[in-house]
Amino acid sequence: MIYFDNAATSWPKPPVVVEAITGFLNNTGASPGRSGHRLAVEASRIVYDTREVLTQLFNGTDPLRLAFTQNVTEALNLALRGLLHPGEHIITSSMEHNAMMRPLRALEKQGVEVTVVPCSPEGLLDAAQVEAAVRPGTKMIAANHASNVVGTLLPITDIGRIARRYELLFLVDTAQTAGAYPIDMQDSHIDLLAFTGHKALYGPTGTGGLIFGERVNLAGFEPLKRGGTGSRSETEEQPGFLPDLCESGTLNAVGLAGLKASVEWLRGNGIAAIRQHESELAQRLIDGLRDIPGITVYGTHDAACQTATVSFNIAGLEPSEVGERLDSEYAIMCRVGLHCAPAAHKTIGTFPAGTVRFGLGTFNTHADIDAALAAVSALARQTQ
């Protein structure tokens, strides 16, 4: 069995993650942020320590400016819907996932003005075009760090400099890169970093968050939900301070215990070493696919410019058929279609059919790549 769907959810998870989750359920169990007994305090400590390791990982400033969410989608919604008002202008790219585009299109109907800067068919973004889109009323630039379709990295540090020069907020969707690529909020001038725990951070599903930089003014911020926070219980008004402003309801403490273990595991292994391994695999896959007659590989064809996510098509075969046959005949699991990113597929020219996507992860091997290349080659040969 070969698992190539890491761009959706990474699997398997490091054993320490499973141990942390079962350890929490067996030994801690209680509610974080509520009650003062020892188990509740222990749960709170685990959650706090998770804030701390993630803040360190991304070089944020304050663990209390990290609000946990269920996933990156909720984090992006929190940032966009919390900060943008009718009449304000936002700039984004044409390679975004629907986690960005759908909340923006909904805000557009309420009067927020949205500029989508086009990317090249390889998914590359020219930062100068972002700068050219800045105008009076622009409040924010929001972009993914890497495409979930072709893995192409966007020049976030260049965009961050532009955002800082014009005193705009810079929101980055790190769904595909958090854990797979070094990210520094200070170096890249990121004001709002949205992440998910279940992809390259190797944590469980149901974990993610939004890190607020020091430039984000919380006056008038609209949280997605309001409710119990374990703090200020005497009042029926939502607390105005982070993280409680954005964290109503009991947190997914068991998931966060797993995420803490996975981040510690990642840091122990070194993101640079993981990146090098994945980059080698990606280049081997790209080169191998391009050698097969009838295959079109999308993106830059250069592993240095992308994550270990590779999209391709086989001439004469629908992506859905390729996916079904890879699973049933070769036990290769991947994702086909539009990957919740119609804008990105329009940009690379694969809308509406989509592509076959191999999302590689750190547990994949050179042997996995070679077996997959043989399988794809056989499918392509049978189709010619």
Next chain:
Amino acid sequence: MSGEAYAVIVTHSTSHAIRAEKVIAGAGIACKLVPLPRHISSDCGVCVRIARVDTDAAIRALTDARVDFEGVHDI
């Protein structure tokens, strides 16, 4: 005995209390997270207990680390 006289540092939330505890402990001051005494606040969380003689040093450590807190109460 000064060790028997305590003060508690009340914070916005349990998360803030844990942050405060780490900063205070990091400054070499003995401290402990304890349930918030009912007569100080109706809240359901925890606070940081320190020896009363360490109050000034603890406040200094929190201020230096820019950790918000709501108040300090002798108990």
